[in-house]
Amino acid sequence: MKNxxxxxxxxxxxxxxxxxxxxxxxQMAFMLIAVTLFLVMAGMFILVIRFSSLQDxxxxxxxxxxxxxxxxxADSPEFSCGKAFGQPRTNCIxxxxxxxxxxxxxxxxxxxxxxxxxxxxxxxxxxxxECSLDNYPACGKMSILARGEGIxxxxxxxxxxxxxxxxxxxxxDKCELGRIIVTD
Amino acid sequence: xxxxFISKNNKMLNKKRGDKSGFIxxxxxxxxxxxxxxxxxxxxxxxxxxxxxTEESVSSSETGKEVAVLLNPLETxxxxxxxTRLTLPVESQIINGCESFGDFGEQEISVSQKKxxxxxxxxxxxxxxxxxxxxxxxxxxxxxxxxxxxxxxxxKVSDLIFLTSSEESYCFTDAPEEIQEExxxxxxxxxxxxxxxxxxxKVCFSSDSNCDxxxxxxxxxxxxxxxxxxxxxxxxxxxxxxxxxxxxxCQVQRLMKRLEALALIYNDKENIISGKxxxxxVNLLGLADSASSLKDSADLIVVKSAxxxxxxxxxxxxxxxx
Numbered sequence: 001m002k003n004x005x006x007x008x009x010x011x012x013x014x015x016x017x018x019x020x021x022x023x024x025x026x027q028m029a030f031m032l033i034a035v036t037l038f039l040v041m042a043g044m045f046i047l048v049i050r051f052s053s054l055q056d057x058x059x060x061x062x063x064x065x066x067x068x069x070x071x072x073x074a075d076s077p078e079f080s081c082g083k084a085f086g087q088p089r090t091n092c093i094x095x096x097x098x099x100x101x102x103x104x105x106x107x108x109x110x111x112x113x114x115x116x117x118x119x120x121x122x123x124x125x126x127x128x129x130e131c132s133l134d135n136y137p138a139c140g141k142m143s144i145l146a147r148g149e150g151i152x153x154x155x156x157x158x159x160x161x162x163x164x165x166x167x168x169x170x171x172x173d174k175c176e177l178g179r180i181i182v183t184d
Numbered sequence: 185x186x187x188x189f190i191s192k193n194n195k196m197l198n199k200k201r202g203d204k205s206g207f208i209x210x211x212x213x214x215x216x217x218x219x220x221x222x223x224x225x226x227x228x229x230x231x232x233x234x235x236x237x238t239e240e241s242v243s244s245s246e247t248g249k250e251v252a253v254l255l256n257p258l259e260t261x262x263x264x265x266x267x268t269r270l271t272l273p274v275e276s277q278i279i280n281g282c283e284s285f286g287d288f289g290e291q292e293i294s295v296s297q298k299k300x301x302x303x304x305x306x307x308x309x310x311x312x313x314x315x316x317x318x319x320x321x322x323x324x325x326x327x328x329x330x331x332x333x334x335x336x337x338x339x340k341v342s343d344l345i346f347l348t349s350s351e352e353s354y355c356f357t358d359a360p361e362e363i364q365e366e367x368x369x370x371x372x373x374x375x376x377x378x379x380x381x382x383x384x385x386k387v388c389f390s391s392d393s394n395c396d397x398x399x400x401x402x403x404x405x406x407x408x409x410x411x412x413x414x415x416x417x418x419x420x421x422x423x424x425x426x427x428x429x430x431x432x433x434c435q436v437q438r439l440m441k442r443l444e445a446l447a448l449i450y451n452d453k454e455n456i457i458s459g460k461x462x463x464x465x466v467n468l469l470g471l472a473d474s475a476s477s478l479k480d481s482a483d484l485i486v487v488k489s490a491x492x493x494x495x496x497x498x499x500x501x502x503x504x505x506x
Contacts (some may be wrong), residue, residue, distance in 0.1 A: 021212060024212065024213060025212075025216075028213070028216055028217075028220075032220060035224065039224070039227075039228075043231065046235075054242060057246055061246075061249050061250065061253055064253055065253045065256065068253065068256035069256055072256055076314065077339065077340045077341060077342065077442075077446055078446070078449065080340070082339060082340060082506040083504065083506065084503075084504050084505060084506055094453075096453050096456050096457050097449060097450070097453045099453075099456055100449045100450070100451075100452035100453040100455075100456055101449050103452055104445070104448065104449060104452070107287045107288075107445055108287075108445075110313060111287075111288060111313045111314055112313075112314060113312060113313070113314075133456070136456075162457045162460050162461075162462055162503055163460060164460045164461040169461050170461075171460060171461045171462055171502070171503055
């Protein structure tokens with residue numbers, strides 16, 4: 001009896017129309033999902049292109065910054081010879097001052113806006129050993145900032161320091177050839 | 185859904201009744217498409233507007249970063265003055281921000297570009313810790329001049345950068361001879377020592393009538409109409425002329441922080457070279473103390489006294505530290 005009434009209900013024209021409408025809604029829903037997916041994909045495509053060009057700009061600016069910085073950082077007050085070795089010279093690093101600076105690097109975190117900064121002796125070639133207060137000046141490099149990831153640029157510099165003659169108390173200026181490596 | 189049935193039922197009824205009254209019948213599919221179409225259109229317009237806004241912000245940020253990068257060559261290292269002309273692609277506002285907290289404070293630079301008649305929101309700040317720009321908080325124009333001069337107190341602390349727009353000129357007609365010579369040798373078009381146009385800002389050294397900026401050399405003070413600020417050395421005098429009081433005071437604080445740090449480095453260097461036959465002769469801790477206790481530019485005179493003592497000791501020393 002109950003089944004018979006149900007089959008009668010199913011067969012009414014209004015219910016048939018309802019089923020048709022449901023089909024249409026389903027079609028429309030699938031279509032909407034497809035359109036939304038298409039728009040999302042298109043949006044992502046635009047964003048990827050945009051951000052890749054932005055990344056290029058960032059890299060270009062970082063490279064330019066490193067290039068400009070490497071030629072100027074040696075002249076910044078924390079490194080430069082000033083008049084301590086006679087007339088002021090460009091690209092001259094006072095290694096005595098840099099040794100003093102290495103003891104205060106915690107204050108200079110992020111100061112130059114670079115990832116890495118290293119000074120190496122070229123001629124005469126140093127021992128390659130990292131400088132410390134115990135072995136300075138019998139060492140070969142000074143890692144002021146740990147060399148991180150990024151674009152590295154280098155420049156030749158004079159590395160000057162005060163030295164005492166072995167058999168007298170005379171103090172003289174000693175300058176050697178080195179290079180400064182900046183990683184941005 | 186309800187409306188569809190109503191609509192369909194009405195249609196059927198109307199057909200049966202032969203009623204031709206003006207009722208607009210819209211099927212569900214049309215209604216749904218219109219609603220969804222409007223929503224999609226709304227989101228598309230919203231996304232476009234947002235994207236354009238982001239593009240403007242990116243463009244301003246890129247320009248700000250470029251300006252910050254271009255400031256690197258202004259580190260002269262030779263005790264010389266230098267000037268550079270900076271041309272931006274469109275009329276812009278360079279916004280100079282200064283914060284004095286932390287070990288060295290912060291120099292913030294951002295750029296707001298002109299779009300139509302209005303300026304867009306400023307881009308992301310480019311932050312630098314080792315630069316000192318003296319200017320108004322906002323400098324507007326398409327062409328700018330960057331003039332730099334080393335600040336030595338007594339050793340070199342940094343190069344100070346003075347930023348001005350080509351649209352505003354400064355008139356130094358009654359400046360002392362050495363200032364006039366220095367400005368003439370710079371050749372910066374908006375710093376004039378003669379034939380000043382009427383709209384230029386008049387910088388007075390000897391009289392204080394009809395002046396925009398008054399410099400009193402005996403008091404070592406500058407008045408821009410915002411209250412007195414004090415200076416020591418020519419570099420800080422220019423800084424006080426070109427910068428708003430708030431920016432000037434903040435940058436002086438930052439410079440003193442760097443001076444303190446450098447004095448401590450020179451003190452450590454003195455100890456390092458004392459093992460190489462160089463006696464300890466220069467007292468730098470006094471200079472570091474006076475720099476760290478500076479409250480505002482009025483205290484510069486105290487630091488100057490300590491700096492002069494350190495300079496004298498360094499000149500007499502067996503091994504000069506700087």
